[in-house]
Amino acid sequence: MSQSSSAPCLPIDLASCLESLDVGLEIWNNHDQLVWYNKGDNCLRSASFFPEDVGKSFVTLQALDRRGGQLAGGSMDSVYGQDPVAATRPNHKEPALQELSGGRWVKNFETLTPDGYLVVVRVNVTELVRQGRQLEARNRQLDLLSNTDSMTGIANRRRFDEALIAEWQRASRNGNELSLLMVDIDHFKKYNDHYGHLAGDACLRRVAQVLLQCTRRAGDLAARFGGEEFVMLLPAADVSRALEVAEKCMVDMQLMGLPHAASPTSPTLTVSIGVACLDDPARFSPVALINAADAALYRAKAAGRARYALATQADWEIAADMPRTIGSGSPLLSP
Structure with missing residues (x-):
């Protein structure tokens, strides 16, 4: 995925490996600017990034109001939890679970590196959510049967x-x-x-x-x-x-x-x-x-x-x- 000339460059081999992952991955620097993202990331978001977005801040990208004003699957609060500045934004105590269009579900993980970079990983958990809901429904049915004459x-x-x-x-x-x-x-x-x-x-x-x-x-x-x-x-x-x-x-x-x-x-x-x-x-x-x-x-x-x-x-x-x-x-x- 392309990067701006002012942003740190990932080694070509590393970038190629990260691009091939079946999870979404994006990196933000300590100024809350988008540094890198892979193709899988766009598949697990309700609004896609474009090559020209690299180097822009989170706040700026949100202000672009693309896809009906939504970025990264929803509002800042629903995606990152609190403040829009990555360097001061704490990690989630619990990863955020999001529902996307088409009945898809994504779980987001984020972590701050020692130098203040924010790494966001998105995992498609649609099948896990589907199986979990089926299990919950079966458990409810079993509970009903066990308490019904x-x-x-x-x-x-x-x-x-x-x-x-x-x-x-x-x-x-x-x-x-x-x-x-x-x-x-x-x-x-x-x-x-x-x-x-x-x-x-x-x-x-x-x-x-x-x-x-x-x-x-x-x-x-x-x-x-x-x-x-x-x-x-x-x-x-x-x-x-x-x-x-x-x-x-x-x-x-x-x-x-x-x-x-x-x-x-x-x-x-x-x-x-x-x-x-x-x-x-x-x-x-x-x-x-x-x-x-x-x-x-x-x-x-x-x-x-x-x-x-x-x-x-x-x-x-x-x-x-x-x-x-x-x-x-x-x-x-x-x-």
Whole structure:
């Protein structure tokens, strides 16, 4: 590549070697004047250098406003980071990654020599960026699949467990309430036996969508807990809002009107819900919240199903391995 007579000349053999590199290379002297560039450099910039540009300063070349006012792939800030004077401009702590036209990506490296020369190297990383984006997309898909229930399409138990811990910790720090609804489909085994397991799968998906529609606030989570049981996690929700959500679930299930001819409770599919609310998360663990909602759920089922029940003090004190009982201690009704 041609050089001005006033600029230091590169040895012919060295210049030939640098010209053959498949990277972009440009050199600026300590007065911020362009000394040399190779052909590969122009291929990795949005604005090309010309032989007559050698010897001109960075500021001058930018003022030429070629290619719509862009030089070296963008503004000075996007290319070099700070001051336009090379001798006082610090190296990048992280090399700049630039997107060029045609979906090309270039990574720029720069370094200052002891005598103040700035050496800029541009590397085509288009393929690396493409592969990186594909990997990120696959990882996002895997993360989604690992946190999604394959049957219903809503969050799975793993996602719920993670969210419960995170929301319990946040509520403990901020002093907020935290509510949990445990939802169970009434007489689901009878539904499966009467309509078949494929219809049972469809039933699970229909119920999941109803619950999903009832968790509309940011942070709310509807998840499949296991089998025909679902959970609804409501961050920053007090007792009043938790009961409102439970009531809405009941109403929406009734509006769905899915026939259940084998149910002794209702001609259409119903659910029972246990509601537990933590107004002071520091007093109880996440496990205690689940146990309380679970105990309230079984009280709702024992009271006739197709209803919701709010956890009482006794529900909060029940041990995780204690059989769910009501009244005089008789076992709760089977699902």
